[in-house]
Amino acid sequence: MRTLTPRLPVQEGRPFPRYRFGPFEFDPRAGELRKYGTRIRVRHQPLGILHMLLETPGEVVLRDEIRRRLWPHKTAGEFDHSINVSIQSLRQVLADSAENPRYIETLPRRGYRFIEAVEVVPVEEQTRRVLELKARPVPVPPAPRESLRRMWIGMAAIIVLLAGLAWRLGLGKGHAPARNWTLPLGAVGNAIVSPDGTAVVYRNSNGLFFRRPDSLAETQLKLTGRAIDAPAWSPDGTQLAVQTMDALVRLAVPSGASSVICPTIGPTRGLSWGADGDIAFAATERGVNGLFLVRAAGGSPRRLAVPGLKNGEFFQPQFLPGGNEILFAWVADGDEQASLYLAHIEDGKVSEAPRFLRKNPTAGQFSPAGGGMLLYAQDDVLYAQKIDLQAGQLIGEPRRIIDPVFTRTSSRQAQFSVSGNGVLAWRAGKSAFSQLTWFDRQGRILGTAGPLLQINRVRLSSDDRQILIERAGGRQTGVVEAHGSGYLDLPGIAQALWLPHSSRILFRHTADLSRVVQRPVQGGEETTLGRLPEKGRLQDVSPDGKVVLFAWAWEVHAVPLDGEGEPRPAEPVIPLRETVFASRFSPDGKWIVYGSRGTPENEVYVVPFPARGLRTQISSGGGADPVWRGDGKEILYRKGNEIYSVRVDTKDGEIHAAPAQSLFRVSVPDDLFGSSEPLAVTRDGSPILFAQSADPSDPKITYVMTAWDSLLEPR
Numbered sequence: 001m002r003t004l005t006p007r008l009p010v011q012e013g014r015p016f017p018r019y020r021f022g023p024f025e026f027d028p029r030a031g032e033l034r035k036y037g038t039r040i041r042v043r044h045q046p047l048g049i050l051h052m053l054l055e056t057p058g059e060v061v062l063r064d065e066i067r068r069r070l071w072p073h074k075t076a077g078e079f080d081h082s083i084n085v086s087i088q089s090l091r092q093v094l095a096d097s098a099e100n101p102r103y104i105e106t107l108p109r110r111g112y113r114f115i116e117a118v119e120v121v122p123v124e125e126q127t128r129r130v131l132e133l134k135a136r137p138v139p140v141p142p143a144p145r146e147s148l149r150r151m152w153i154g155m156a157a158i159i160v161l162l163a164g165l166a167w168r169l170g171l172g173k174g175h176a177p178a179r180n181w182t183l184p185l186g187a188v189g190n191a192i193v194s195p196d197g198t199a200v201v202y203r204n205s206n207g208l209f210f211r212r213p214d215s216l217a218e219t220q221l222k223l224t225g226r227a228i229d230a231p232a233w234s235p236d237g238t239q240l241a242v243q244t245m246d247a248l249v250r251l252a253v254p255s256g257a258s259s260v261i262c263p264t265i266g267p268t269r270g271l272s273w274g275a276d277g278d279i280a281f282a283a284t285e286r287g288v289n290g291l292f293l294v295r296a297a298g299g300s301p302r303r304l305a306v307p308g309l310k311n312g313e314f315f316q317p318q319f320l321p322g323g324n325e326i327l328f329a330w331v332a333d334g335d336e337q338a339s340l341y342l343a344h345i346e347d348g349k350v351s352e353a354p355r356f357l358r359k360n361p362t363a364g365q366f367s368p369a370g371g372g373m374l375l376y377a378q379d380d381v382l383y384a385q386k387i388d389l390q391a392g393q394l395i396g397e398p399r400r401i402i403d404p405v406f407t408r409t410s411s412r413q414a415q416f417s418v419s420g421n422g423v424l425a426w427r428a429g430k431s432a433f434s435q436l437t438w439f440d441r442q443g444r445i446l447g448t449a450g451p452l453l454q455i456n457r458v459r460l461s462s463d464d465r466q467i468l469i470e471r472a473g474g475r476q477t478g479v480v481e482a483h484g485s486g487y488l489d490l491p492g493i494a495q496a497l498w499l500p501h502s503s504r505i506l507f508r509h510t511a512d513l514s515r516v517v518q519r520p521v522q523g524g525e526e527t528t529l530g531r532l533p534e535k536g537r538l539q540d541v542s543p544d545g546k547v548v549l550f551a552w553a554w555e556v557h558a559v560p561l562d563g564e565g566e567p568r569p570a571e572p573v574i575p576l577r578e579t580v581f582a583s584r585f586s587p588d589g590k591w592i593v594y595g596s597r598g599t600p601e602n603e604v605y606v607v608p609f610p611a612r613g614l615r616t617q618i619s620s621g622g623g624a625d626p627v628w629r630g631d632g633k634e635i636l637y638r639k640g641n642e643i644y645s646v647r648v649d650t651k652d653g654e655i656h657a658a659p660a661q662s663l664f665r666v667s668v669p670d671d672l673f674g675s676s677e678p679l680a681v682t683r684d685g686s687p688i689l690f691a692q693s694a695d696p697s698d699p700k701i702t703y704v705m706t707a708w709d710s711l712l713e714p715r
Contacts, residue, residue: 018121019054021103021114023403024094025121026050033093038705041183045070045082046090053104053114062111087112093184095428095701180707183213190415190427191702192230194237197423200704201240201253203227208242210254213704219254228597230413232271232279234296241279241296243268245579245597248279250296262294262301269411270316270363274323278348280304282314282328289313289535291328293348306330306343308353311534315412316363321420325389327374329363329412333510333534336476338412340364340376342392355392362407362414369422369709377414380404380430384712401711404430406670406700409454424708429700432670434678434691436467436480439643441686443664450480450487455669455691457677462501462630464682466521467689470496477507479521482689490521495538499545506541506548508532516548516561529561539582543589549573556583556594558609573609582625582677585609587632591650595624595637604637606648606655616655618646623660625676630683638679641668643688663688667696 019026025034028051033040042050048070052061063083071079087104090096096103105113185191188209191200199212201221208227211218225244231251232241240251241261248268251258266284273279278293283301291304291314306314315329315338324345329338338361343354357364357374364376366387373384374394382405383398406429407414416426436449436458449467457470460482467480469487477493480486490496496507505521506529508514513534519526532538536552541561550557555572573592574580583594592609595602601622605615618626618635623644626637635646635657642665647658669678669692678691 020119020121021054021116026054028054035182038180038182040093041181042093043086043089045086046093049083049086049112050090053112054118057114057116057118060107060111060113063109065111092186092699092701095699097696097699100696180705180710182703182705185211185213185425185702185704187699188218188702190230190413191417191425191704192233193417193419193423193425193704194233195235195420196237197419197421197706199237199253200417200425201231201233202702203231208240221251221253222255223249223251223258225249226597229268229271229281232273234273235275239273239296241271241273243271243281248281248294259298261296261298265292265301269314270318270328270413272318272326274319274326275321276323278319278323280317280319280326282317284313284535291317291326302348304345304348304350306341306350306354309341318363318365320366320389321368327364327366329360331412333513337361338363340374342387342389357387357392357394361409362412364414365416365418367418367709368420369418370712373709373712375401375416375418377405377407377416380407382414382416382426399712401708402426402428402705404428407431408670410456410676418708422707422709424705425702426705427700427702429670430695433694434669435694436469437666437690437692438483438687439664439666439690441645441663441688443643446687447483449482449484449689451485452694453478453487455678458680458689458691459496459498459677460680460682460689461498461503462683466503467680468496468498468505468521470494488522497538497541497548499541500543506538506545508538530559532559540584542585543587549583549585549592551580551583556580556592574607574615584626584628586628586650587630588650590653591655593618593626593628593635595626604635606635606657608653608655611653616657618648618657618660619644620660625679627677627679627681629681629685631685634681634685636663636679636681636685636688638666638668641665643679643690645685666690667693669693670700 023035031047033042049066052066066083067079071082074082091104094103098106101115103114103116105115188202189204191202193200199210201208201210208221208223209218210221223242225246227242227244229243240253242249242251247263248261249258250261269282271279271281273296277296279296281292283292291306292301293304294301309330312330312332317326317328319326326343326345329340331338337359340357340360341354342357343350360376360378362377364374367373367375372387372389374387375382375384381400382402384401385394385398386396388395405414405416406427418424433452434455435452438446440446454471455469459468465482467482469478469480477490477496479488479490492510493507494510496505499506499518503521504518506518508516514531515528516530516532517526517528532550533552536550539549539551539556541548547558547560550559556574558573579597580594583592585592590609591606593606595604602624603617604619604623604626605617607613607615619637622639623637626635628635635648637644643663644660645663646660649656680689
């Protein structure tokens with residue numbers, strides 16, 4: 001079978017050098033663009049534009065020049081559409097941005113300029129490399145499996161139709177794909193690859209989607225409710241386990257009905273479907289964190305006791321082939337790093353202490369490649385290291401595989417996925433850092449505060465002079481001057497809140513989360529104000545400092561601060577069973593505003609307190625991260641990347657809300673999650689503080705590589 005390769009326009013009498021820039025190398029004669037040596041699938045016209053830009057780096061290439069060379073017969077309207085689409089496609093492949101370009105600068109209505117340093121590969125070096133390749137023995141790829149022969153045929157047709165879009169998965173029995181190809185899927189988020197490497201699923205705000213890498217079409221899966229965790233494939237690749245707000249469900253793919261496996265017991269942090277029909281997941285049940293097993297056919301979840309691991313949280317379990325070994329991450333209370341463990345399961349139990357593998361910010365994944373490898377991301381780089389399953393330990397040195405890979409420290413998840421036969425999907429991008437940014441009410445930036453950090457929650461002091469910052473999944477706290485650049489770490493402190501009208505803070509110790517204490521923010525004598533269950537989260541403190549809002553198992557409770565006594569049970573303050581986050585007292589203490597995760601949209605509501613009453617919806621068409629202005633006259637919230645304002649009046653025990661008004665747009669960090677609170681506002685409503693993305697130009701493109709394990713071969 002012959003593959004058609006796109007060729008660029010030939011220029012008589014001119015040489016065809018190769019060009020290197022950043023991690024890329026471009027061969028214009030072959031029409032190939034490679035990243036870190038791996039070929040990337042790109043259409044003919046974007047490659048033609050890239051060729052013209054690389055011929056004269058630093059100089060302007062006029063739009064009219066591009067038209068004469070690449071689209072000589074198109075009308076002006078047709079050309080404008082074609083070049084805009086091609087430039088957008090090229091930027092997507094290069095992970096570039098028009099607003100903050102690294103490679104391609106746009107000169108409006110004139111043309112484009114390549115601004116990155118370009119290295120021209122001499123013809124002599126190319127000739128030497130060709131001679132070296134000819135001298136090597138040509139490897140004969142193993143015969144592909146029958147299940148993938150049909151895919152070869154289908155992919156060949158797509159290659160022809162799309163002018164050289166290449167996706168070859170020639171899998172040999174017991175081997176990885178014979179050739180290593182990489183193609184971009186676009187900005188689709190975290191893609192989970194199927195066990196046989198022939199499909200991926202991913203979720204976004206619009207739902208859950210199925211796609212084959214050899215196709216541009218995506219299929220939305222018919223799911224009742226919203227997926228709230230990354231799905232897990234069944235071992236045969238025909239079904240998915242999906243966690244929704246109401247239940248863990250089993251869903252046939254790419255089309256089919258869903259059925260309930262078990263009701264939701266709490267927020268999950270990773271799912272895995274084992275070969276013996278068990279599904280493992282990490283979850284919080286009524287405030288208690290643990291690992292759970294449930295039969296995929298349906299049943300009641302059972303807690304998986306893990307000897308020796310107490311006072312911590314589990315994340316991202318993964319069954320190894322065979323279903324008797326499980327890999328997971330565990331974070332001890334007060335520890336910034338996760339510990340990666342391997343445990344043996346027999347008769348639904350862990351019979352002995354798990355085997356420690358390594359410390360890492362995020363969880364790892366197992367691949368059978370090379371006899372067994374642990375893949376993990378560190379400092380935005382994906383590594384692979386040999387693992388001895390029998391001894392339960394890592395051996396040898398780690399190998400650098402991909403750079404960069406996006407990670408979410410809050411969920412301890414590096415966004416990559418591997419199949420059992422050498423296919424790797426990953427979301428490219430650097431760890432999401434935020435910059436505390438001050439805006440006026442028209443969205444003009446007034447200044448910044450503090451260094452770049454991974455920020456979960458911000459709280460302004462009552463005098464608007466200091467900012468409490470919660471970061472690293474809620475396990476680290478610090479304070480920043482509202483208009484300064486410094487940062488003071490507050491070690492051992494979690495879930496800190498400002499006490500009203502003072503410079504004192506209310507918080508929990510990471511070493512003893514049951515105690516709620518107060519002290520001056522800079523340090524000093526501590527006073528215990530009360531006790532609470534260890535699992536849960538302080539949300540807010542009342543204006544008189546006597547009551548805290550405490551989130552526990554998706555419910556919010558109002559708990560009096562009355563000293564050293566045992567925590568007292570209290571009825572939830574929200575009248576309906578909802579997934580509640582970011583609850584805040586009104587300045588007079590008579591109302592509570594909160595965000596609620598819903599279907600299809602999250603919304604913002606207000607309920608009276610301490611009196612009970614019906615909720616009043618504040619947002620319209622979606623809303624999150626609500627905050628009450630200090631004078632009580634306004635509620636601000638975020639909808640997508642826009643900040644909204646709602647004027648409120650709370651006279652005579654009733655709340656009256658005006659229609660929501662959009663104020664301005666912000667750059668939202670990619671690692672925001674449900675309990676994040678990135679928004680704050682001064683007492684008079686201006687300026688407004690938001691912890692926005694420090695790198696909004698990073699599009700975080702998702703890629704698929706067909707034979708990642710070929711990178712392990714000796715060089």
